[in-house]
Amino acid sequence: MYAVNVRDHFMIAHSFQGAVFGPAQRMHGATYVVDLELRREALDADGIVVDIGLATQVLREELASLNFRNLDDEPQFKGRNTTTEFLARLIFDRVAARLAAGALGANALPSAGSAGVQHIRVTLNESHVAWASYEGAVPVRASA
DSSP states (O other): OEEEEEEEEEEEEEOOOSGGGGGGGSOEEEEEEEEEEEEESSOOTTSOSSOHHHHHHHHHHHHHTTTTEEGGGOGGGTTOOOOHHHHHHHHHHHHHHHHHTTTTOGGGOOBTTBOOOOEEEEEEESSSSOEEEEEEEOOOBOOO
């Protein structure tokens, strides 16, 4: 399987509910380094997994809606613990939706007649010693 990885970062503030979180129940900040890995079995006609420039752009655009935000104040996260694991899945879902919408190029689209990007992994690095990921297969769309 071939893979391409692009990296960016974002900064947030948040707090958690629940004794399991100890001092993280108080407001605190986090700077995440985000790795987006896109995988496919075969390279496209141009000999690439995906256009790295487009992947970088899509990741940056999706992180922009989180960057410099207090997630506790965002209505979409009301009542949720915005853990590293939760945020990895959120970013995965957003990137997968952008892929399905064609934002990573027509050759990246998985379909019954084309391998396209088949697998995505999003890793949020909290520090040099701690990180969390969410990964999954990209749904195959019917051929046009």
